[in-house]
Amino acid sequence: MIKLKSVYKDYKIDNELTFQALKNINLTIKQGEFSSIMGPSGSGKSTLMHLIGLLDKPTKGKILIEDKDISTLSDDKLSSLRNEFVGFVFQQFNLINRYTVLENVILPTMYAKRQLSFDPTKRAEELLKSVGILEKKDSYPNKISGGQQQRVAIARALMMKPKLILADEPTGNVDTKTGIEIMKILKELNIKEKITIVLVTHEKDIASQSKRIINIKDGIII
Amino acid sequence: MKTFIFFFKSALFNFARNKMRTLLTSLGILIGVLSVILLIALGLGFKKYIDQQFESLAPNLLRILPGTILEGGGFRGSPGLSTTRFDEEDFIDLKKVQEAEYVVPAFTKSVVATVGKEAELADIYSSSAEIFDVLNLSATDGKLFTKEDVDKRSKVVVLGPKIAEKLFKRKDLSLDRFVKIEKQRFKVIGVLKSFGGGFGGPDLDSYIYMPYKTGYLLNKDKKFIAFVVKVKEGIELSVAKKELNDALLKNYEEDEFSIVEQTELVNAISSIFNVLNSVLVAIAGISLVVGGIGIMNIMYVTVTERIKEIGIRRAIGARRSDILNQFLVESVVLSLFGGILGLLLAWIIVFFVQRFFPAYINATTVIIAIGVSTAIGVVFGVFPARKAAELSPIEAIRYE
Numbered sequence: 319m320i321k322l323k324s325v326y327k328d329y330k331i332d333n334e335l336t337f338q339a340l341k342n343i344n345l346t347i348k349q350g351e352f353s354s355i356m357g358p359s360g361s362g363k364s365t366l367m368h369l370i371g372l373l374d375k376p377t378k379g380k381i382l383i384e385d386k387d388i389s390t391l392s393d394d395k396l397s398s399l400r401n402e403f404v405g406f407v408f409q410q411f412n413l414i415n416r417y418t419v420l421e422n423v424i425l426p427t428m429y430a431k432r433q434l435s436f437d438p439t440k441r442a443e444e445l446l447k448s449v450g451i452l453e454k455k456d457s458y459p460n461k462i463s464g465g466q467q468q469r470v471a472i473a474r475a476l477m478m479k480p481k482l483i484l485a486d487e488p489t490g491n492v493d494t495k496t497g498i499e500i501m502k503i504l505k506e507l508n509i510k511e512k513i514t515i516v517l518v519t520h521e522k523d524i525a526s527q528s529k530r531i532i533n534i535k536d537g538i539i540i
Numbered sequence: 541m542k543t544f545i546f547f548f549k550s551a552l553f554n555f556a557r558n559k560m561r562t563l564l565t566s567l568g569i570l571i572g573v574l575s576v577i578l579l580i581a582l583g584l585g586f587k588k589y590i591d592q593q594f595e596s597l598a599p600n601l602l603r604i605l606p607g608t609i610l611e612g613g614g615f616r617g618s619p620g621l622s623t624t625r626f627d628e629e630d631f632i633d634l635k636k637v638q639e640a641e642y643v644v645p646a647f648t649k650s651v652v653a654t655v656g657k658e659a660e661l662a663d664i665y666s667s668s669a670e671i672f673d674v675l676n677l678s679a680t681d682g683k684l685f686t687k688e689d690v691d692k693r694s695k696v697v698v699l700g701p702k703i704a705e706k707l708f709k710r711k712d713l714s715l716d717r718f719v720k721i722e723k724q725r726f727k728v729i730g731v732l733k734s735f736g737g738g739f740g741g742p743d744l745d746s747y748i749y750m751p752y753k754t755g756y757l758l759n760k761d762k763k764f765i766a767f768v769v770k771v772k773e774g775i776e777l778s779v780a781k782k783e784l785n786d787a788l789l790k791n792y793e794e795d796e797f798s799i800v801e802q803t804e805l806v807n808a809i810s811s812i813f814n815v816l817n818s819v820l821v822a823i824a825g826i827s828l829v830v831g832g833i834g835i836m837n838i839m840y841v842t843v844t845e846r847i848k849e850i851g852i853r854r855a856i857g858a859r860r861s862d863i864l865n866q867f868l869v870e871s872v873v874l875s876l877f878g879g880i881l882g883l884l885l886a887w888i889i890v891f892f893v894q895r896f897f898p899a900y901i902n903a904t905t906v907i908i909a910i911g912v913s914t915a916i917g918v919v920f921g922v923f924p925a926r927k928a929a930e931l932s933p934i935e936a937i938r939y940e
Binding site for chain 1: 543546550553554557848849851852853854855856857858859860861862932933934937
């Protein structure tokens with residue numbers, strides 16, 4: 319489903335210095351996989367996730383999504399792919415505090431360019447129910463706990479029925495018990511809904527719960 | 541549409557959270573729209589007033605004034621600055637013109653009028669009996685002076701209602717009483733019906749009218765400042781104008797006098813006013829630009845405050861154009877809010893002004909107000925909105 323072919327990512331620090339975040343990455347992620355990208359902080363794992371999630375473009379190399387080279391796609395096309403194909407779950411939850419929980423979950427449908435096959439409010443409520451926080455649907459994100467916010471973020475990521483979920487340290491800002499529950503939800507999504515999941519983490523315990531571990535260090539897959 | 545409503549709601553929410561900021565920013569547009577609308581309303585009112593004056597004027601009147609007044613539809617000099625004064629000889633020459641039904645001389649002078657111990661500043665208007673016909677004036681109390689009064693140099697006056705009230709407290713008490721002007725006593729024989737108006741022109745209700753020959757008592761060199769000529773029925777004004785012109789050319793140079801139609805005069809006044817009003821509206825328009833800059837400023841602040849949010853939206857699929865539209869909607873709503881408040885305030889002020897002056901707001905003005913505030917929202921919102929739209933998703937979402 320996703321192929322990275324000799325991908326490099328450089329960051330310019332100043333005019334002369336560049337930092338190589340990723341070096342010659344070759345990676346294939348198959349449909350239905352549950353893989354973890356594991357590495358210490360600064361290893362380039364988040365950069366890799368951002369590339370897979372179409373938030374950023376590689377300096378060199380090719381990224382193919384369902385055999386389409388994304389470097390040929392326009393910004394609008396990439397936006398549409400992010401909207402329909404990928405669902406993000408961030409460490410910082412990244413909910414919009416001005417909107418209620420329900421509105422946050424509905425938000426991706428506002429950017430849908432295609433006719434939706436479902437009723438947004440109904441689907442959002444179902445998703446909130448499935449992650450167990452339907453009763454908080456009219457609360458604002460800053461009024462609920464971190465664990466609850468992460469559930470909302472998962473519901474939002476699922477809203478557009480994505481094929482891929484990218485989770486960047488999803489358990490990083492919640493307590494251990496909630497972390498276990500979040501992982502349980504992700505595992506269920508992988509098994510029951512056949513959603514491909516790529517998890518970014520620095521914790522071995524978390525990574526070991528996935529079927530495949532991709533170790534990364536200093537921008538190189540080891 | 542649903543996306544628009546979502547943005548709109550989001551904009552309102554944002555404003556509700558920053559009440560003071562929103563209010564202050566809108567205030568700039570409010571003041572701009574208010575001043576522009578008020579000036580337009582006054583301009584419209586003046587136009588209406590001029591039109592009313594037009595209707596009350598007899599169409600077959602010509603005015604003969606000293607100096608060159610009109611040229612190409614506008615004023616050139618001021619009649620007050622001209623040294624030309626007409627005399628009785630001119631009066632006689634003009635009366636000989638076949639096309640004129642009658643010729644009315646006019647002399648005005650500012651004097652002190654006394655009744656008992658009360659003294660008031662007043663303007664004398666001395667003329668012949670036809671002046672009341674020319675000016676469309678009639679008496680409510682007593683009578684008007686006649687041709688005999690002129691010929692017999694009767695020491696009588698007819699008072700405008702305003703001056704009558706000033707001098708005698710109650711205008712009906714003024715009949716048959718005497719007014720002292722420059723040591724002469726004049727008997728009040730009539731009080732005029734109120735003419736109204738008086739804006740931008742002579743106040744006909746405040747004059748003391750006097751037979752012109754009686755007026756020689758106050759006008760020792762027997763000069764006139766103007767003539768009004770009524771042209772006979774069925775004769776072209778231009779024909780009469782030429783004859784009158786020829787009559788005066790015997791004694792004067794071409795540029796020493798002017799013969800104008802009433803309508804020309806009104807048009808000239810109104811064209812001057814229109815220019816003046818346009819200039820004022822343009823100056824008021826500058827405040828709209830200032831208001832727009834205020835909006836731009838606050839929109840830049842808003843964009844910077846919400847970089848993270850922009851990143852989140854981009855991550856879940858917002859296109860550049862979605863972000864652009866979101867911030868444009870916000871700045872238009874902000875500007876429109878100020879514009880509508882300004883319009884409402886202008887409407888309230890005009891409502892009170894209408895007691896004194898026929899100012900009004902028409903549909904075009906409302907459309908201008910709404911259109912201009914929308915346009916300002918777009919023009920001054922587009923740069924901040926573009927800044928927001930062009931942020932790279934990854935940098936925006938990483939922003940703390």
